[in-house]
Amino acid sequence: DTAVSQTPKYLVTQMGNDKSIKCEQNLGHDTMYWYKQDSKKFLKIMFSYNNKELIINETVPNRFSPKSPDKAHLNLHINSLELGDSAVYFCASSQDGAYGYTFGSGTRLTVV
Amino acid sequence: DQQVKQNSPSLSVQEGRISILNCDYTNSMFDYFLWYKKYPAEGPTFLISISSIKDKNEDGRFTVFLNKSAKHLSLHIVPSQPGDSAVYFCAASDLRDNAGNMLTFGGGTRLMVKP
Numbered sequence: 463d464t465a466v467s468q469t470p471k472y473l474v475t476q477m478g479n480d481k482s483i484k485c486e487q488n489l490g491h492d493t494m495y496w497y498k499q500d501s502k503k504f505l506k507i508m509f510s511y512n513n514k515e516l517i518i519n520e521t522v523p524n525r526f527s528p529k530s531p532d533k534a535h536l537n538l539h540i541n542s543l544e545l546g547d548s549a550v551y552f553c554a555s556s557q558d559g560a561y562g563y564t565f566g567s568g569t570r571l572t573v574v
Numbered sequence: 575d576q577q578v579k580q581n582s583p584s585l586s587v588q589e590g591r592i593s594i595l596n597c598d599y600t601n602s603m604f605d606y607f608l609w610y611k612k613y614p615a616e617g618p619t620f621l622i623s624i625s626s627i628k629d630k631n632e633d634g635r636f637t638v639f640l641n642k643s644a645k646h647l648s649l650h651i652v653p654s655q656p657g658d659s660a661v662y663f664c665a666a667s668d669l670r671d672n673a674g675n676m677l678t679f680g681g682g683t684r685l686m687v688k689p
Contacts, residue, residue, distance in 0.1 A: 466617070493675070504576070505618070505663065505679040518676055552617055559675030560606050560667035565617030 465489070468553045468566035475543055476574055483538045483569045485553030491564070492557060493517070494536035496528060499550040499568070508551075511536050543573045577601045578666050580680035587687050593651040595683050597664030600645065604666040608677065609638060609649045612661045621662070622649070654687045661685070 468485040475481050487494060495518075496508040510518035514530045525541045540547060553566040579598045587593045595609075605626040610618035624631040624638045624647065631638050637650045651658055664680040 471615075495676070502681060503661075504681050505665075505677075507676040507678075510676060520676075554617075556675065560608070560669060560677060561623075563608075563620060563677060565610075565619070567615065567617045 466553055466555050466564050466566040468551075468569055470569060471567065472570050472572075474572045474574060477543055477545060479543050480539070480541045481543060481571070482540070483551055483553075483571070485536050485538070485566060487534055487553075487555040487564070489555055489564060490557070491555035491562075492533060493555060493559070494530065494533070495554040495556075495563075496536065496538050497552040497554060497565075499552065501549070505552065509536075509538075540571075543571075545573050547571060548573045575600075576681070577604075578664055578678050578680040580662075580664055580683050582683050583681070584684040584686065587654045587685065589656055589687055589689050590653045593649075593654045593658065593685055593687065595649040595651075595662050595664075595685065597647045597649075597680050598645060599647075599666050601666070601668070601678070602645070603668045603670070604678070606667045606669050607638070607640060607647050608665045608667070609636075610663040610665060610679075611658075612663060612682070618663055651685075654685075656687050656689050659685055659687045 466487045493512045509528045511530045527539045550568045556563045608623040609621040612618045640647045661682045665677040
């Protein structure tokens with residue numbers, strides 16, 4: 463199946479822990495993204511990587527660190543988790559900018 | 575400050591009738607607009623888009639209308655089907671922006687189509 467896949471789908475963890483969310487796309491796209499859907503349901507961009515290079519970093523705390531080992535992967539590592547980090551995180555990829563954006567199914571992170 | 579707004583959080587429509595979902599934007603630099611459909615526990619899936627050089631784009635039962643002067647776009651679904659029940663997100667992009675072609679999303683409208 464050609465897709466954007468992210469794991470895990472659900473993640474429950476305690477405050478202060480460090481966790482990672484993995485994302486892989488086999489669409490051959492050059493650009494990958496992380497979006498956050500907050501409690502008000504707005505989807506907001508966090509990071510954008512193009513061919514392993516960071517392009518966008520939208521006022522995200524330093525506790526969030528994206529890592530792109532190759533252009534098919536963009537992982538999100540979060541240090542010292544806080545209650546306010548609870549949200550659904552979506553990975554996405556695209557080949558031609560805003561055209562052909564494909565989203566993963568999301569990771570629901572709950573910090574307790 | 576939300577640059578893309580969907581002022582109706584929900585909409586209920588009878589099967590077979592028209593569904594009209596609305597979206598307003600404030601950033602005049604946006605030149606490409608998209609609609610995404612989202613089912614629970616799934617990611618948004620692309621539905622239809624429109625460039626700012628057009629005022630209408632049609633794909634089967636789905637039509638998007640763009641009114642640039644009013645900074646308003648709408649999605650029409652006709653006829654509506656129960657399977658259309660989902661959350662619909664409006665999104666916008668500035669294609670000339672070299673910073674990575676991010677999408678700016680509205681807050682979504684939950685459409686419920688009743689049989």
